[in-house]
Amino acid sequence: xxxxxxxxxxxxxxxxxxxxxxxxxxxxxxxxxxxxxxxxxxxxxxxxxxxxxxxxxxxxxxxxxxxxxxxxxxxxxxxxxxxxxxxxxxxxxxxxxxxxxxxxxxxxxxxxxxxxxxxxxxxxxxxxxxxxxxxxxxxxxxxxxxxxxxxxxxxxxxxxxxxxxxxxxxxxxxxxxxxxxxxxxxxxxxxxxxxxxxxxxxxxxxxxxxxxxxxxxxxxxxxxxxxxxxxxxxxxxxxxxxxx
Amino acid sequence: xxxxxxxxxxxxxxxxxxxxxxxxxxxxxxxxxxxxxxxxxxxxxxxxxxxxxxxxxxxxxxxxxxxxxxxxxxxxxxxxxxxxxxxxxxxxxxxxxxxxxxxxxxxxxxxxxxxxxxxxxxxxxxxx
Numbered sequence: 001x002x003x004x005x006x007x008x009x010x011x012x013x014x015x016x017x018x019x020x021x022x023x024x025x026x027x028x029x030x031x032x033x034x035x036x037x038x039x040x041x042x043x044x045x046x047x048x049x050x051x052x053x054x055x056x057x058x059x060x061x062x063x064x065x066x067x068x069x070x071x072x073x074x075x076x077x078x079x080x081x082x083x084x085x086x087x088x089x090x091x092x093x094x095x096x097x098x099x100x101x102x103x104x105x106x107x108x109x110x111x112x113x114x115x116x117x118x119x120x121x122x123x124x125x126x127x128x129x130x131x132x133x134x135x136x137x138x139x140x141x142x143x144x145x146x147x148x149x150x151x152x153x154x155x156x157x158x159x160x161x162x163x164x165x166x167x168x169x170x171x172x173x174x175x176x177x178x179x180x181x182x183x184x185x186x187x188x189x190x191x192x193x194x195x196x197x198x199x200x201x202x203x204x205x206x207x208x209x210x211x212x213x214x215x216x217x218x219x220x221x222x223x224x225x226x227x228x229x230x231x232x233x234x235x236x237x238x239x240x241x242x243x244x
Numbered sequence: 245x246x247x248x249x250x251x252x253x254x255x256x257x258x259x260x261x262x263x264x265x266x267x268x269x270x271x272x273x274x275x276x277x278x279x280x281x282x283x284x285x286x287x288x289x290x291x292x293x294x295x296x297x298x299x300x301x302x303x304x305x306x307x308x309x310x311x312x313x314x315x316x317x318x319x320x321x322x323x324x325x326x327x328x329x330x331x332x333x334x335x336x337x338x339x340x341x342x343x344x345x346x347x348x349x350x351x352x353x354x355x356x357x358x359x360x361x362x363x364x365x366x367x368x369x370x371x372x
Binding site: 023032 | 267288289290293305306307308310311314326330332333334336337338339
């Protein structure tokens, strides 16, 4: 069948090339005629694609759940800046401090959002017990808490220490070390790529930068997480939860 | 010091409860493992589907079968290897599955548990 290579490529995008080859080979062996092959192929495509696509949708939806706590630190600093400018109160930090801390709060809030997005994606795709889900949920949650309490030096230090302890505890097993590596690498690549996308799109139009930030960076994150997770062998090719 | 001990015991408990606990085999997982054991060294997607249909009359969708095979492989209950390409499959290789010793042990435990529960009920024969 001429189009079988295209089908193989489509299935391979979700389960990997080798598995896709075997799956399409099975379909060709079972249904050598066109109509039944196509029907069977479509069913197979839906069964391998629905969970990654659902995970992607949930990941995008999570942006709307996490942006308030993630940017709390930044909002707080911005509010002080506004109060200072409006002359409501004489108390306000130095403008350069506001800009510096506001900038870092903004960057850190963005990273926390990507971490939480990764946790939601991993939860739907790999299940609750998967190492990737556990690692991203714990670290994403702690990062989010850190954003929320960015204004308090004591809580900030306690949460950073907590993150270090949790990371060390998780690194005790091979599976979790691998998941930590995937998580760190995936988020780092996304942040670097995201920065580049924002820089390039921002040079054209500020609206384009916002669109790229909401549309492309989360997509890069989930692609990085799923591809690295598969490449490093820390996950089944398709979902770990499903028909039992 | 007390706080540190509490954190350590919490992490230990978390490891036991969440990370180490192995969930029991589901009904379909057991069927797939038994079909692979029946087929011995010729178990691949098509033959496993046929074996299940012939033995218990259940038509399995390819998606459900591959998802289960991947999950069992990830749990370490199955291993797979690629065969040689064949012409009736458009030059594509088969992926053969074998049950590991861990898989055999898990299926034996699951079946033994069922047998214990059936004892005395007389559902399968004279003595049950």
